[in-house]
Amino acid sequence: MISSQRYDERIERRRRRGLIFSGLLFVATVSGLVVLITLLVDVVMQGAQWLDWDFLTRFPSRIPERAGIKSAIVGSIWMILLTAGISVPIGVASALYLEEYAPRGWFLKLIQININNLAGIPSVVYGILGLTLFVRFFALGRSLLAGALTMALLILPIIIISAQEALRAIPSGIRESAFALGATRRQVVWSHLLPMSAPSIMTGVILALSRAIGETAPLIMIGALTFIAFLPTSALDPFTVLPIQIFNWTARPQADFQSLAAAGIVILMIVLFLMNLSAILLRNHFEKYRLR
Amino acid sequence: MAASQHVSKKSLPGAPGGADLSVNVFRSPKERVVEYALGLCALISVLTTLGIAAVLVFESLNFFAEVSIVEFLTETRWTPQFTEKHFGIWPLLSGTLLITVIAAIVALPIGLMSAIFIAEYAPSRIRKVLKPGLELLAGIPTVVYGYFALTFVTPLLQTFIPGLNIYNALSAGIVVGVMIIPMVSSLSEDAIRAVPRSLAEGAYALGATRIEVVLRVMVPGAISGIVASFILALSRAVGETMIVTLAAGAMPNLTANPMESVQTMTAFIVNVSLGDTPQGTVEFYSLFAVGLVLFLMTLSMNFLANFIIRRYREQY
Numbered sequence: 001m002i003s004s005q006r007y008d009e010r011i012e013r014r015r016r017r018g019l020i021f022s023g024l025l026f027v028a029t030v031s032g033l034v035v036l037i038t039l040l041v042d043v044v045m046q047g048a049q050w051l052d053w054d055f056l057t058r059f060p061s062r063i064p065e066r067a068g069i070k071s072a073i074v075g076s077i078w079m080i081l082l083t084a085g086i087s088v089p090i091g092v093a094s095a096l097y098l099e100e101y102a103p104r105g106w107f108l109k110l111i112q113i114n115i116n117n118l119a120g121i122p123s124v125v126y127g128i129l130g131l132t133l134f135v136r137f138f139a140l141g142r143s144l145l146a147g148a149l150t151m152a153l154l155i156l157p158i159i160i161i162s163a164q165e166a167l168r169a170i171p172s173g174i175r176e177s178a179f180a181l182g183a184t185r186r187q188v189v190w191s192h193l194l195p196m197s198a199p200s201i202m203t204g205v206i207l208a209l210s211r212a213i214g215e216t217a218p219l220i221m222i223g224a225l226t227f228i229a230f231l232p233t234s235a236l237d238p239f240t241v242l243p244i245q246i247f248n249w250t251a252r253p254q255a256d257f258q259s260l261a262a263a264g265i266v267i268l269m270i271v272l273f274l275m276n277l278s279a280i281l282l283r284n285h286f287e288k289y290r291l292r
Numbered sequence: 293m294a295a296s297q298h299v300s301k302k303s304l305p306g307a308p309g310g311a312d313l314s315v316n317v318f319r320s321p322k323e324r325v326v327e328y329a330l331g332l333c334a335l336i337s338v339l340t341t342l343g344i345a346a347v348l349v350f351e352s353l354n355f356f357a358e359v360s361i362v363e364f365l366t367e368t369r370w371t372p373q374f375t376e377k378h379f380g381i382w383p384l385l386s387g388t389l390l391i392t393v394i395a396a397i398v399a400l401p402i403g404l405m406s407a408i409f410i411a412e413y414a415p416s417r418i419r420k421v422l423k424p425g426l427e428l429l430a431g432i433p434t435v436v437y438g439y440f441a442l443t444f445v446t447p448l449l450q451t452f453i454p455g456l457n458i459y460n461a462l463s464a465g466i467v468v469g470v471m472i473i474p475m476v477s478s479l480s481e482d483a484i485r486a487v488p489r490s491l492a493e494g495a496y497a498l499g500a501t502r503i504e505v506v507l508r509v510m511v512p513g514a515i516s517g518i519v520a521s522f523i524l525a526l527s528r529a530v531g532e533t534m535i536v537t538l539a540a541g542a543m544p545n546l547t548a549n550p551m552e553s554v555q556t557m558t559a560f561i562v563n564v565s566l567g568d569t570p571q572g573t574v575e576f577y578s579l580f581a582v583g584l585v586l587f588l589m590t591l592s593m594n595f596l597a598n599f600i601i602r603r604y605r606e607q608y
Contacts, residue, residue: 014501022409043436093334094336216435
């Protein structure tokens with residue numbers, strides 16, 4: 001028989017171990033956030049000296065005092081609009097086909113596994129595809145269009161997966177009642193499913209595009225790392241984007257350029273923050289009207 | 293499903309309003325065109341995979357026409373830029389593995405512990421701050437992490453380790469680890485949450501303390517999901533490009549010393565396209581051979597993770 005005293009001793013030790021353990025867990029969880037805050041503070045402190053209106057409206061320069069990110073900002077806007085224009089229709093259409101049209105079976109399963117795997121392929125590999133297919137084979141050169149096509153393929157799996165989830169969230173009663181009234185599949189999709197899933201699809205699209213706006217490696221692969229001191233006027237022009245300009249400045253040995261990079265990072269993070277914020281607001285706004 | 297709805301001519305001779313019910317609107321040309329157009333879009337994702345595989349394999353053939361596969365897999369030097377060229381993948385492979393191991397040492401314990409804390413310990417008010425905070429870490433562009441590794445972490449490490457190279461595997465590996473923490477923590481948290489509450493309550497009823505419930509019931513119950521999250525996160529580390537390009541250097545180096553500069557497969561690929569390597573040369577084609585190895589590695593890791601989830605999932 002266990003004496004009550006020995007038992008008490010043991011429970012004390014077990015409780016103490018649990019307490020230490022939970023302290024460790026807390027420290028581990030917070031350490032991630034500490035790194036995040038350190039990173040943000042460091043970037044803002046390094047970049048603050050360069051952050052002014054001139055920085056936004058000047059072209060890159062070999063002299064740090066005259067350098068700006070105008071061509072990078074304009075390039076990023078072009079890139080995002082083109083990427084969205086290519087990937088959103090294709091992504092939503094793919095999701096519609098997979099969820100509403102495709103016969104259930106091994107083929108659908110295969111496509112689904114394929115999409116999940118595509119999401120796990122390193123972005124630099126997409127860059128290799130873009131370099132070979134768009135830059136060389138289709139002879140688009142190192143242009144905005146080649147970059148946007150590469151980016152579109154990169155974020156396509158993300159858009160498809162989020163659009164599929166949006167469609168799955170629509171109660172099947174909506175489809176069934178529309179069919180019962182004699183609507184065809186196209187009418188159900190066009191006048192019911194698309195409008196109802198639009199807000200959550202938009203949220204997914206914004207998140208996918210915020211991934212695209214920060215991607216660097218695929219664009220370096222297709223050769224966007226050049227000195228661009230002019231604005232693109234068509235989709236076939238050479239370009240630079242914010243992350244590439246940041247990479248370019250970071251890779252230089254001079255401290256001035258590295259703090260310019262920090263200033264560029266601040267701008268990039270502000271853009272990303274606004275995009276994420278709009279995604280969250282959009283989701284919260286439409287959550288109120290969602291059918292249950 | 294809907295395609296089988298037929299309207300028979302005989303049973304409905306004259307529909308009200310004179311509508312022609314002999315036509316099946318569900319299979320009208322318009323409907324079919326829409327279906328095929330959507331299907332074509334869905335095919336693009338399949339074509340992307342095939343395109344990637346085809347590009348890597350066919351362009352690699354140009355490389356393997358000049359360098360034998362045996363040399364590629366057994367030679368221990370990688371010197372494409374030198375006059376005496378050697379193409380042995382091992383220095384790049386060891387660089388990638390070194391970075392991945394350092395990242396794993398950072399991310400796996402911290403990620404798993406964060407997952408346990410968020411799933412089992414944190415009150416919902418604290419969870420509402422912690423979870424989005426960790427997700428923010430996942431949203432930071434990798435080039436920003438690269439900047440952070442090179443201009444903050446490396447100088448910080450240099451104060452502790454005098455003589456540390458500006459470009460070193462340690463700093464890059466740590467920051468890659470930070471980058472994949474959110475992936476480990478959110479996937480592991482999902483796995484822990486999927487373990488039924490009744491198992492935990494049963495253990496509590498038997499007198500187990502919280503730590504015992506977590507370590508002996510919840511974590512073992514979620515182990516397949518946790519291991520899968522580890523593998524997926526490490527596959528992300530293997531494919532990570534910008535951090536290692538900026539902070540680990542460009543020296544193909546067969547070493548296990550984290551203080552030294554190393555070059556990963558991804559960093560090599562980027563460096564070839566950064567430089568003025570003329571297209572059509574064996575150096576240029578080596579990019580595709582390295583890309584093929586990288587692609588096969590990450591693909592098999594993803595398959596392994598999915599296999600583990602399917603094969604070893606506890607059925608509750």
